[in-house]
Amino acid sequence: MKKVLFWTIFVLVIVFSQSIDPSILEDTQLITALGLDYVDEQMVKGTATAPLYPPGQDPKPIPVHFTATARTPQIAVQEFQRESQRPLRVGRMEVYLFSKELAKHGIRKVMDPAERSPQLGRDLQVALVDGSAEKMLVSSYRNGEMPSSYIMDLLEKNVKTLAPSTELHNLMNQLDGFGQDPFLPILEQTEEHIRFTGLAIFKDDQYIDELSFRESYLFRVLFERSTRGYYEVSYKGHYVALMNVASKPDYQFNGPQERPRLTIQLSVEGRLSDAAGLHLDNHGEIKELEQAWAREIKKKTERLTKHFQELGADPLAIGSKARSHYRSFNEAKWEGTYPTIPIEVRVDTTIQNTGLTR
Amino acid sequence: MKKERFKKGWRSPSKSELAALLEKCSESSDFVTFKFHEQSPFAISYYQTLVDKKVLQTSVLDTLKEKEKEWSTVEEIKEAVPIENMTITSQISDIRDKLMSGHILIYKEEDPSECLLISAANVQARQISVPETEYTVVGPKESFVESIETNVTLVRKRLPTPDFKTKELTVGNVTKTRVMVVYIDGIVSQENVNTVIQRIDDITYDKIVDASFINQMIADNPSSPFPQMVDTERPDRVASDLSEGKVAILVDGSPSALTGPTTLTEFFTAFEDYFTIWEMATVFRLIRLFAIVFSVLSTPLYVAVLTYHYEVVPQDVLTSLFASRAGIPFPPLMEAIILELTIELLREAGARLPIKVGQTIGIVGGIVIGTAAVQAGVTSNILLIIVALAALASFTTPVYQISNAVRLIRFPFLIGAGLLGFFGIAICSAILLAHLLKIKSLGRPYLAPVYPVRLKDLKDAFIRLPFDKQITRPMELRPEQPFKFRPKPKPNTKNDLDIDE
Amino acid sequence: MLPLPGEDKQVSPYLAFYVIVTVQVGVAILSFESNLVKDAGQDMWISILMAAAATHVLIWMTYQILNKGENDVTVIHRQLFGKWIGGLLSFLFIMYLFMIFVLTLRTYIEVIQLWMFPQIQNWYVALIIAAIVYLYVIGGFRIVAGLCVISFFLTIPLMLLKVFPLMEGLITYLFPIFDYPITALAKAAKTMALNYSGFEILFFCYPFFKQAPQSHKWAQLGSAASTFIYLAAALVSIMYFTKEHLAEVFWPTLTLWKIVDLPFMERLEYLGVALWLFVILPNLCLYLWAATRGLKQLFAIRQKKSLVFFLFLGVLFCAFLREPAYTERLLRFINEAGLYVMYIYIPFLYVYQLIYHKLRGQR
Structure with a gap:
């Protein structure tokens, strides 16, 4: 009895294993980047990079691109299938791009398949393209890399130090969560390179404005704890570069829920790295530089927050922070309150040292 | 001294039994029976090949010869012969067993009711x-x-x-x-x-x-x-x-x-662990344990990842995996089984051949076949590395028997991975665990001290604490x-x- | 009165700890956060603690009942309610355990289908798991308890993976504390209480512990440990997801693992789904073991036979429970039944037994 049962199950398991669809690595083509362009209200144009690896000792992947127009990104992938040599798989997708044009019409629709799919990672890098996403993906660049891995490295390793992280997970949290709006890096194609130009600011899921590259950096300082990066401060007619050693924002709400006041306490530690023409000899002078620096940051960041309030967008997640601060928070009223709350940025700067020289 | 073939014709039942035994024995050419001289009532029998000639000569024959005429009973002989291990018996089965283990039999031909057995085994030992x-x-x-x-x-x-x-x-x-x-x-x-x-x-x-x-x-x-x-x-x-x-x-x-x-853990403890300081012994034990897990799971994981779960591979590794797999005609499961069998082949060949030839085979097999297989595009070099490492890891077990077990259980895991990916590996592990939980060693649980949990016994299981902490014996x-x-x-x-x- | 199991079949009382932890932390831990967040938001951890406190009381009651009865629930039923009504109650109890078995199996199959093999058939996975369950249950309670121990230690590394999302999480999402009204918290606690079900298994395995009353403290500790595991999972999820997004996600824990990024391996949720087999396996084995044991006590059916029968039935159920609507309905039914069993039936049994013994003592 026992043996009969065992062998029956064994045979059944072996025989019916055929129903599972394997995706043997070298028999598939992995889409590493997907770019979406706006066609009209209904349609999107999808472009995918799916490199082919030739056999050999040290092969260079051959970039292969597919372009198709469809109603949803997933159907576009299905369309690519008509041209591809091997079955396409999306599980290793690293970069998800869409054009500014598309972003203006709302991104929720195109983000849905990415959120839904169990195959996709939550660390998928999402970015906006100034221009055509298709062109960015099919072009070849000076460094000879695949565009997908170029963009991936650029976003993951470099832009990360200049702007807050914009992985799929953060984006989904911002889209769904209360009191915060998404922001995404904008990439621009130059002749031989891809360049990070700044952050796109969204209201709900629609693109409404963008920050320049310098503003993005200030935005990052306001948004989260940061290290690395440089500030440019004008001091006594000279331009001084200060390295960010560590900065930390602290959001403090005051007043009742109906009329809240927000103070952002920003403490920044820096190191002087470029001060040609200046001779910072005494302590007083360094203090003075610190103050000039603090004034500069304060001026610029307050301009930034003011701008956000005017737009009605909340990329700094002030609403979410307010909700964490006030008990029985009225979420419905917040939209009206947000543009009116006074926001003050208090900056506390410290210059650790002036480098190797005075 | 002349030898004499044994004669038939005994009267008592014991006599005939002994006769039957001796006759059976004498069918072997190395069994001898002789008398000291014609009139002597005693006969001596033994297997030439089992008896130490020196003992026979110096202790037995010389003593007997000294007072040739005087012997009347076997007891007297027993008294005289200067050897410690002597018995007098009439049990036929006893006599048979002792003869076969190198005893000299002395008995009275007329009245074999009592037989003297003198131990003179010729121990041939390395x-x-x-x-x-x-x-x-x-x-x-x-x-x-x-x-x-x-x-x-x-x-x-x-x-x-x-x-x-x-x-x-x-x-x-x-x-x-x-x-x-x-x-x-x-x-x-x-x-x-x-x-x-x-x-x-x-x-x-x-x-x-x-x-x-x-x-x-x-x-x-x-x-x-x-x-x-x-x-x-x-x-x-x-x-x-x-x-x-x-x-x-x-x-x-x-x-x-x-x-x-x-217990299972004992197979991962080398006796050498006690000769080194305890921290080192602990580290080596953990390495050994890791090696076994690696040895069992590495190839199945490779197969599972390549067949089903490409998502888990980081991008940097993916490129080299792609490059090494591209153009290989077999699916990963088949590729892995072929390579594993090749390694087993080398191992078997190396074990059967004389040491020097075995080494040569190892080198020829390992290096030549390995590189040739990769260059010919039959296997991927990453799998080759994994399989070789797994084989190496399975040799870290201090007890030889368990490394055989590790060799064997790898194959079901491979097939499981080929059929159902990670899930298949989990299924195989579950089956293996059920088996391990059920095994007992002399009625004691095999998985102790993990199950049943005996915290005190853990002091000498995965880790080895210093001697002054080893106060109790394993519970x-x-x-x-x-x-x-x-x-x-x-x-x-x-x-x-x-x-x- | 049926005889107690022999000395060699019994296990040490401390194993009650592992049995309770593994039976309470089942497939539910992959998804419970998104159910709780709808009612209790960031305060769901309070609901978890509330449910935990109630569970501790229930476990205490269970032990009071069992200590008085000194045998498993079938014997107690017979003693209290007579052969027919007691037998019927025991039978319903057994059916309840079997249905939890089916539901757990079905949920795990769903995860496998979602994450690994969309094409795989229900009966195929069910058959394989049934075969493994057979291997364990045939070894008796000693082997099943061993599985609980191993499974507990195997899942500790999975818990450690929470460190990765924790590093990305925001503490501010935990505030304000006590923002939700007590009714909402209680509602969430009711949902959460279901995740603590499974300790009913004690009604069957009690006689299998040596010096069974001593296992009480271990069972309580086990329940506390599962609370700890649930709390850790809940806190990490609240910090990692925004409330609104968390309510949308089906399997928060599995989604959390997506972020894990080791140099040699990414996307640990695939490994997690496979390793989760070791989390649900003790559940399945315990439920089925208890069901077969109960049938043996009731009708003197050989456990080997009823085990095969139950497994066969379980595979059939899973094969036909293909539509999510049916699974949903079954889930709701079991949840309902679970609440009755835990919060009405156990207290009732406790009080009834108290009165019964008092009256008999007077007589």
Whole structure:
């Protein structure tokens, strides 16, 4: 009895294993980047990079691109299938791009398949393209890399130090969560390179404005704890570069829920790295530089927050922070309150040292 | 002295029985029977090949010749012959057994009711040599030989206590192999000793050539690939195991001893662990454990990832995986099985061939076939690395038997991975775990001290704590004396010691 | 009165700890956060603690009942309610356990289908798992308890993976504390209480512990340990997801693992789904073991036979429970039944037994 049962199950398991669809690595083509362009209200144009690896000792992947127009990104992938040599798989997708044009019409629709799919990672890098996403993906660049891995490295390793992280997970949290709006890096194609130009600011899921590259950096300082990066401060007619050693924002709400006041306490530690023409000899002078620096940051960041309030967008997640601060928070009223709350940025700067020289 | 073929025609039943026995024996050409002289009532019989010529000549024949005429009973001879091990018996089965183990038979031809048996066995044993499979750099370098007496000597000289007891049994209805169950009374659980003796008694098989026969026959689960007793060639390890409360089995003709009850973790403890400082021993044990897990799981994981779960591979690794796999005609499962079989082939060939040729085969196989296979595009070089590492890792087990088990269980895992990816591997692990939970060694749980959880026994399982922390014997052996030693009370100076002292 | 199991079949009382932890932390831990967040938001951890406190009381009651009855629930039923009504109650109890078995199996199959093999058939996975369950249950309670121990230690590394999302999480999402009204918290606690079900298994395995009353403290500790595991999972999820997003996600824990990024391996949720087999396996084995044991006590059916029968039935159920709507309905039914069993039936049994013994004592 026992043996009969065992062998029956064994045979059944072996025989019916055929129903599972394997995706043997070298028999598939992995889409590493997907770019979406706006066609009209209904349609999107999808472009995918799916490199082919030739056999050999040290092969260079051959970039292969597919372009198709469809109603949803997933159907576009299905369309690519008509041209591809091997079955396409999306599980290793690293970069998800869409054009500014598309972003203006709302991104929720195109983000849905990415959120839904169990195959996709939550660390998928999402970015906006100034221009055509298709062109960015099919072009070849000076460094000879695949565009997908170029963009991936650029976003993951470099832009990360200049702007807050914009992985799929953060984006989904911002889209769904209360009191915060998404922001995404904008990439621009130059002749031989891809360049990070700044952050796109969204209201709900629609693109409404963008920050320049310098503003993005200030935005990052306001948004989260940061290290690395440089500030440019004008001091006594000279331009001084200060390295960010560590900065930390602290959001403090005051007043009742109906009329809240927000103070952002920003403490920044820096190191002087470029001060040609200046001779910072005494302590007083360094203090003075610190103050000039603090004034500069304060001026610029307050301009930034003011701008956000005017737009009605909340990329700094002030609403979410307010909700964490006030008990029985009225979420419905917040939209009206947000543009009116006074926001003050208090900056506390410290210059650790002036480098190797005075 | 003239030899004489044995004559027929006995009267008493005992006489005829003895005659029948001797006649049967004399059909072998190396069996001799002769008288001192024509009138002597005594006859001498023995197997030339089993008897030590020197003993026969100097102790027996010379003594007998001295007072040739005076002998009238076998007792008188027994008195005179200067050898310790002599018996007088009329039991025919006894006589037969003793003859076969190298005794000289002296009997009265007319009245063979009492026969004298003089022990003169010609023991041909190898010299005690250095352990080969369990060699250690530090520590004793004696190993067991094929003679059971020598082996008992080797253990006994390490355990100079009358509590060290041996119980001899004979198994195998053709080979009549002598088996000794040894233990230390007062430490060992008598239940374990009884289990071992009972099981050895129950063996019904014609030939017992080696200890491994016993190992398989008394195992609680005879069809398990996991050995259920530790097979060792080191007398020091046996002595140490005995003093922990285990039972050991020595088999005549086998250069290894079995100790038990054992646990799975014991197969990952090398005896060398006790010769190095405890931190080091702990690290090495953990490395060994990791090596075994790696050895079992690495190839299946490769197959699972390449067949189903490409998502888990980081991008940097993906490129090289792609490059090495591109253009290979076989699916990953087949590729892995082919390569694993190749390694097994090399291993088998290396084990069967003489040492020097074996090494050559290893080099030829490993290097030439490996590189050629990769260049020919039959296998991917990443898999080659993985398989070679897995094979290497399976050799880190200190006990040879378990590395065989590891070799074997890898294949079901591979097939599981090929069928259902990670899920298949999990299924195989679940089945393996069910098996391990069910195995017992001499009635004691095999997975102890993990299950049943015995926190105290963990001190010498995955880790080895220093000797002063090893106060108790393993609980799962149920020793009668649970304490190894009584720790001396330390002078309590630590607390008030200041830095300036 | 049926005889108690023999000495060699019994296990040490401390194993109650592992049995309770593994039976309470089942497939539910992969998804419970998104159910709780709808009612209790960031305060769901309070609901978890509330449910935990109630569970501790229930376990205490269970032990009071069992200590008085000194045998498993079938014997107690017979003693209290007579052969027919007691037998019927025991039978319903057994059916309840079997339905939890089916539901757990079905949920795990769903995860496998979602994450690994969309094409795989229900019966195929069910059959394989049934075969493994057979291997364990046939070894008796000792082997099943061993599985619980191993499974507990195997899942500790999975818990450690929470460190990765924790590093990305925001503490501010935990505030304000006590923002939700007590009614909402209680509602969430009711949902959460279901995740603590499974300790009913004690009604069957009690006689299998040596010095069974001593296992009480271990069972309580086990329940506390599962609370700890649930709390850790809940806190990490609240910090990692925004409330609104968390309510949308089906399997928060599995989604959390997506972020794990080791140099040699990414996307640990695939490994997690496979390893989760070791989390649900003790559940399945315990439920089925208890069901077969109960049938043996009731009708003297050999456990080997009823085990095969139950497994066969379980595979059939899973094969036909293909539509999510049916699974949903079954889930709701079991949840309902679970609440009755835990919060009405156990207290009732406790009080009834108290009165019964008092009256009999007077007589």
